[in-house]
Amino acid sequence: MDRSWLKEDRRTQEFKLGVDVLLNFAFLNGFKENKISCPCLRCAHSKSWNAQTVKDHLYQYGIDETYTCWIWHGEPNSVQSHVVSEQDTSKSSVDPTNMRMGQDIIDDEDISLDSSDFMNHVQGENEPLYPGCESFTKMRALVKLYNLKAKHGISDKCFFDVLLLLASMLPKGKRMPSSFGEAKKTLCTLGMDYEKIHACPNDCLLYRGERDEDETICRICGASRWKLNKKEEEVEGIPAKVLWYFPLIPRLRNLFNTTQIAKDMTWHKTERQNDGKIKHPADSKTWKDVDQRWPEFAAEARNLRLALSSDGFNPFHGSGSDHSTWLATYKKTVVMRYHRWMPRNYPYRRKKSAFDNTMEKLSEPIPLTGEELEYWKFLPVRHTIDVMHIEKTICEALTGTLLNIPGKTKDRESVHIDMAKMGIRMELRPKNPGKKRSYRWHLGTYCIKKKRLSARP
Incomplete structure (x- = not known):
């Protein structure tokens, strides 16, 4: 099928006919008219729309010229099809015990099949960012840029403009992605899709x-x-x-595609010294209990015990994690609607301005008991919150806020500005924000004033 129209001007008849061909191709492969992956430079297959919206996006933003294999619209992957024709593959069998532990067993052939794009891509990304560059490859530069995008909340449009600027600044022979869609496609190939x-x-x-x-x-x-x-x-x-x-399985498979990381993933089974000292999660009582209860799962060194070895982490340390509201000035996420845990007829439920300008009518969420996962009831420790998070981080934040310690308190200028923008706690709104000498804000009633701290004779 001729796909040269991908490089045509969006105003030409060839481009319009090509868009119709693409949409009809998706319909023939069973895609619904109201849910089609959008290949425009703005969405880059991250969103699905109805057919008319997809067509409008392609006319307005253009299409990724490298999208010659329409895998997002039903066309088989050419690389995988070639591998299937040469190998006799079969679906991997999944042990129910392994599924209970949160990770299914995957045969070596299955891993090789699904990760062929990944390996081919990585081999090509060892080349320098431009001829003579020794410090950056295309992949390393792209990952660094994406880290900055996530850390500082850079919009997709701004990120696209940055890519164009960098591409114009680099010398000939550069391998920098020329569009946001191409950058997304590169990361999706590495199993970083969402x-x-x-x-x-x-x-x-x-x-x-x-x-x-x-x-x-x-x-x-x-x-x-x-x-x-x-x-x-x-x-x-x-x-x-x-x-x-963020699908977990592709990311775990990619870990085993790197020789050194694959070796580290099985270190607890192959090289760990079993001397009775606790130096690794494998030395803990919980790990040993799992080995005894599910010996078939323990026999395979590549199986992962995600529920035993995970901890609170954030891939981009500059942004929040799993809460509900992002404060634009404070640059952090905060927990809102915490008055859901109050008694049903408690008067504070009706005080809009004291919280988030909404009257809370819902009851508290139903807590999970652990019975949802079959293996959870057998774990002696059913959480992954460590001493550092409880005793240091939280207590330090509470103490710093109550005593209004500079650099430690969470009651900062940016918080008061955000509350004013949200229209809550207006009595604490700042005066002359941004001007250090004349800037003032009222401390919360929970803060201990200096007069209270002064010792009496």
């Missing part, structure tokens, strides 16, 4: 699966799936809440 899943605004369910995928109202709380405008009207097509899902 999926956006619509969620209930009250965290009741995810709109996925046969039961809920096409629903517009939460079957648990009755909340609308779509965002409400200022007139409290539904804006169809714009979700009220979105979950960004």
Whole structure:
């Protein structure tokens, strides 16, 4: 099929006909008209729209010229098809015990098949960023740029402009991606793809699966799936809440594609000294209990015990993790709607300005018991919160805020500015923000004043 139209001007008839061919190709491969992956330079296959919206995006933003194999619209991957023709592959069998432990066993042939794109891509990324460059490869430069994008909240459009600027500054022979779509495609090939899943605004369910995928109202709380405008009207097509899902299996497979990392992943089984001292999670009682209860799982050194060895972490240390509201000035995420845990008729539930300008009507979320995972009830320690998080980080933040210790308190100028923008706690709004000499703000009632700290004779 001729796909030279990908490089044509968007205003030409050839480009318009090519767009129709692409959409018809997707329909023939079973894609629904209201859910088609968008290959425009802005979305770069990260979003799905109806056919007309996809067509409008392609006319407005253009298409990734390197998208010659339409894998996002039903075309088989040429590399994988070639491998399948040469090898006799079969679906890997999954042991129920291994699934209980959070990681399914994958045959070596299956790993090689699904990671062929990854290996081919990595081999080509060992080349320098430009001829003569010794400090950066294309992949290293791209990862560094993406770290900065996530750390400082750079928009997709700004990131695209930065790529164009860098491409114009580098010498001939450069390997810098020339578009945001190409950069996304590179990272997706490495198993860094993600999926956006619509969620209930009250965290009741995810709109996925046969039961809920096409629903517009939460079957648990009755909340609308779509965002409400200022007139409290539904804006169809714009979700009220979105979950960004990062598939775990491709990332774990890629770890085993690197020789040294694969060796480190099995170190606990092959090289660890079993001298009775606790130097590794494998020396803990919980790890040993799992080995005794599920010996078949323990026999394979490549199996991962994610529930035993994980801890609170953040891939980009400059941004928040899993809370609900991002404060633009404070540059952190904070927990909101914590008055859901108050008694049903407690008067504070009706005090909008004391919290987030909303009256809380919902009850507290139903806590997980651990019975949802079959193996969880057998673990002597059912959490991954360590002493550092409890005794140091939280206590240090509380003490620093109560005593108003400079550099330690969380009651900062940026917080007061954000609260003023949100329209809450207006009595604490700052005066002359940004001017250090004349800037003033009222301390919260929870802060201990200096007069209270002065010792009496």
